[in-house]
Amino acid sequence: MKRIGKPIFFIVAAFIFVFTTLAFTGLHTTYGDKTTTYVKGAGDIRWGIDIRGGVDVTFTPSEGIDATEEQMNAATETLKQRMVSLNITDYEVYTDVQKDRIIVRFPWKEGEESFDPEAAIAELGETALLTFRKGAETDEEGVPTGEVLFEGGHVNKAEALYGPVTDGGSNEYFVSLELDDEAAKIFADATGSMVGTSDTISIWMDNTMVSNATVNAAITDGKAIITSGGSFTREDVEGLANKINAGNLPFKLETETYSTITPTLGQGALAAMTLAGVIAFVLICVFMIVMYRVQGIIISIALLGQVGGMIAAISGFIPGINSFTMTIPGIAGIILAIGMGVDANVITAERIKEELRNGKSIDGAVNAGFERGFTAIFDGNITNVIVAVILMGAFGSSDNFFAQILSPVFGFFGFATEGSVFSFGYTLLVGVVLNFVFGVLATRLMTKSLSRFKWFRKPALYGGGLAK
């Protein structure tokens, strides 16, 4: 076996301390008001809605409608646009084309006291079938009866603007529309025949009239505006333009499945979890040091590195690995992984003790301990990889690698993404990798290096002389 140099212990230990500190604090610089984040720390972890509160909604087309793939995708786009217009940017959207479901998740808005999740959900799912009609007549139930000229899908772009709508007129808020060729032609014909009459062209959002105007001149360039004679506010026109832009939904989206969690519920849990984590970690270190002496100190350092690695993997510390949404089951995955890390170290330490009792020298015992302990650690961890991979395949979004492999099994269920269980799989998988890096490699390097110092060559320091 290759001999490990004496300085290795200090190098590995120093690396772990620096790495873990960085993983917790991150690296930020503040210049004036602007904070630049070079490396993300524990503070940048994105907590799932089960911890920090938020909304989780599954939208489905109203009953009896079998939407096509294009329609589902259009609906998804619509939802995204509407979320942006509601000022919700930190959202996740998953579309299940087969089962006609769109899953939307967004956190409670920061510092928002009066956020009304029900109103937001209702607004997101609103139908927005936009029609341009001749006349503004309705039947008794308020359903418009005028001849439909064209639908909202023919509007290329709607924009909220502020300025004069007639030459020399006063400034006002209005919406400008750009029509596609087909609609432009229809619009030109219709307006051409209506100039000078008292007939109107009206615009309807479902059964709500948003505009009704007489025709002053034939409009042939496919550009139209919606004005109110000065009574529109900025919010009005922005909302209207958004609705028209997003308003190509051919069906209503219904919400039979959704949950909202307010931040009050989550924050208590997070604080308690952090406190428990710190106490549990200290307790584990004390246990290790009492039982395994010098080896216990090494184990504590390695476990520290493992916790740091865990934080790094979920906060987006490592370039190329995106930050990850952390949920309560995700924390369970960390607990299991850390438990496995403790176990890997205990297996090795016990093995070293055992070999010492059998009369081996320090070097021989250390070597044998790591070598013979490894098969058990390896097999135990690989079984956890199996669990992790299945979870990531079953509950991840359908385009991830594991989901593709497992699609013959889980394809049947539709993909009903459950982010919280997915994160259990993710943290467990990362934890297993870290087990090999810290629990096996780092401990081995540190132990072998330290065991070359004269002061550390007493079996009792490894708990060797203690147990019967």
Place this chain on the structure above:
Amino acid sequence: MNLKSFDFLGIKKYTLTASAILMGLIIACALIFGVLLNVQFSGGTIVTYTYTGTIDEAAVKEAAETALQKSVSVNTKKGVNNLDSFEIVLNEKEGISADAQGKLTDEITKTFADNDVKLLSNSTVDPIIGMEFFAKSLVAIALAAVLIVIYVAFRFKRISGWSSGVMALMALLHDAIVVFGVFVIFRIPLDFNFVAVILTILGYSINDTIIIYDRMRENQRLYSDLSRTVLVNRSIGETLSRTINTTLTTIAAIAVICVVAVVCHVESILSFAFPLLIGMISGTYSTIFVACPLWTIWQDHKAKRSPKKAFAKSAR
């Protein structure tokens, strides 16, 4: 008495009987008292509000039924997460629209204006989606279990792979039932946390079993003339200090989480950490007192039927 040379298999009659009785009791409890499913699985609607002062359940029920036009039941909870709250549960297993839920919130906050009522959480799930997710979770757990058995069978060929895998699975089943029992007996509704706990225990327990199997594999290679009972007892004994130390450490850590959850009144963590704690204890127990004895019995049985095929001192 030296624990390491204790005859673990010698008490297998008692331990296996005890486990069988426990399994029977848990299943009986589940059948008698029923299994609670969280709306995440069963479908349905639960809306929870926090309030201050005192509130009359019947009045809440009346206000909610007026707003929703549906029959509901109301439970108040004291001091969960340091807040007093009441939950409104729809009696029919169905979801409600966001509109309806908005109306409910308006009605409740209006009726109980003096109680500072605030929405705490809401969960409404379409029964079809709920059951689908539940089924998917069970399939995921089953598939994980099957793959684990295959992996164990492959890696532990030396100690009769398939029976090792199947007996490890029996131990896993034992632990899963124990965890299930905790949910049933403490009336905790099964939810995503249940799935997470089961999976954690699966990973923890199989690891435990593998550690002992690993030692059996090694001892078999070193001393191929050991009898089955001696081999198993010796392997359990040699790994015993590891078993005890790891178990103590991890259980102490989870116990800390439980205590903090109780002290801080965080019900959501307790309903997760407590079953985990019991499951871990079961996981350690089942390895030594379920998987290993069953493996031995199975091998003895095989030896009787066809001595050649059985894994025994003459094997190899």
